[in-house]
Amino acid sequence: MKRFLTKIAVFLIALLAVAFVADRSLTQFFKKGHLVKAQWQQHIHNEHYDVAIIGSSRGWWNIDMNVIDAQCGVRALSLANNHFLPSEVLLSLKVFLQNGNTAKRILMQVDHDNLSTEAEEFSSTAYDFVPYLHDSIVYDHFGPRSIEWKAMRYIPFWRYTKVNFKWGVEQALTQSRRKPLFDSTGTYFSNPKFYGDTAIMIRPGGYAVGPDIQEIMDLCEQHHIQLDFFMAPYFNLIAPPEVRNGPASALKAKGYTLYDYTDRLTEQRYFNDTKHINIEGGKVFTGILADEMICPEL
Numbered sequence: 015m016k017r018f019l020t021k022i023a024v025f026l027i028a029l030l031a032v033a034f035v036a037d038r039s040l041t042q043f044f045k046k047g048h049l050v051k052a053q054w055q056q057h058i059h060n061e062h063y064d065v066a067i068i069g070s071s072r073g074w075w076n077i078d079m080n081v082i083d084a085q086c087g088v089r090a091l092s093l094a095n096n097h098f099l100p101s102e103v104l105l106s107l108k109v110f111l112q113n114g115n116t117a118k119r120i121l122m123q124v125d126h127d128n129l130s131t132e133a134e135e136f137s138s139t140a141y142d143f144v145p146y147l148h149d150s151i152v153y154d155h156f157g158p159r160s161i162e163w164k165a166m167r168y169i170p171f172w173r174y175t176k177v178n179f180k181w182g183v184e185q186a187l188t189q190s191r192r193k194p195l196f197d198s199t200g201t202y203f204s205n206p207k208f209y210g211d212t213a214i215m216i217r218p219g220g221y222a223v224g225p226d227i228q229e230i231m232d233l234c235e236q237h238h239i240q241l242d243f244f245m246a247p248y249f250n251l252i253a254p255p256e257v258r259n260g261p262a263s264a265l266k267a268k269g270y271t272l273y274d275y276t277d278r279l280t281e282q283r284y285f286n287d288t289k290h291i292n293i294e295g296g297k298v299f300t301g302i303l304a305d306e307m308i309c310p311e312l
Contacts, residue, residue, distance in 0.1 A: 073123025076296025
């Protein structure tokens with residue numbers, strides 16, 4: 015019996031060693047990549063930007079940093095990403111600042127999702143940071159929020175088993191053959207034909223500046239960054255006044271003005287769907303941001 019238990023122990027130790035080596039190898043490999051925003055951002059160090067945009071896909075798709083650069087004579091960067099909720103926006107900003115980068119102004123895209131009192135804490139895009147869980151800034155951000163992140167941090171190879179749909183052996187084998195969805199400024203261009211519903215309805219609910227957005231405000235103040243908020247266009251939003259005014263009221267209570275472009279673009283030809291502008295809409299809306307928010311502040 016003792017001999018059998020010894021063999022089991024040796025097998026488990028060997029398995030743990032293999033898992034540890036595999037975890038370390040994949041982590042080092044993924045850290046060299048540029049395919050997702052979390053990877054790309056980790057390679058940006060000690061850079062200064064005049065303007066950076068943060069937020070979700072509504073602040074990312076087709077808002078062209080290159081045009082803002084040219085039109086306003088500034089250096090602009092987009093840290094916005096698909097599905098980002100305030101907790102993920104906050105972490106992205108923390109990484110940006112920890113890497114020695116600076117920004118004169120930050121424009122944060124907000125809307126009825128990320129200012130809702132019923133919003134989730136994380137989206138699926140949070141898993142983009144999985145290869146960096148051994149970095150203290152990433153683990154300190156996620157670890158206290160959920161035991162899931164603790165398990166992925168401390169159990170060898172568990173993170174690559176848990177999220178193998180995003181990080182795993184298959185992704186490692188194809189990483190060098192794929193190109194990022196965004197350009198060197200972080201801009202993402204998407205232009206499918208319009209799909210989905212032809213109107214979006216948002217029902218009444220609560221709005222507030224949550225702790226993550228409050229920390230974004232505090233970080234910007236500490237680093238002497240001017241922080242402004244904007245809401246990107248919707249296509250055919252149907253909502254009562256209390257819903258339409260909810261985000262602006264929540265920010266006003268904190269001393270901030272919301273640049274609300276909800277109804278600025280009204281034609282379907284400018285949209286991919288009810289929440290996202292297409293390339294044509296992006297050209298128009300990029301010009302609006304430049305003319306009304308960015309260039310006048312220079």
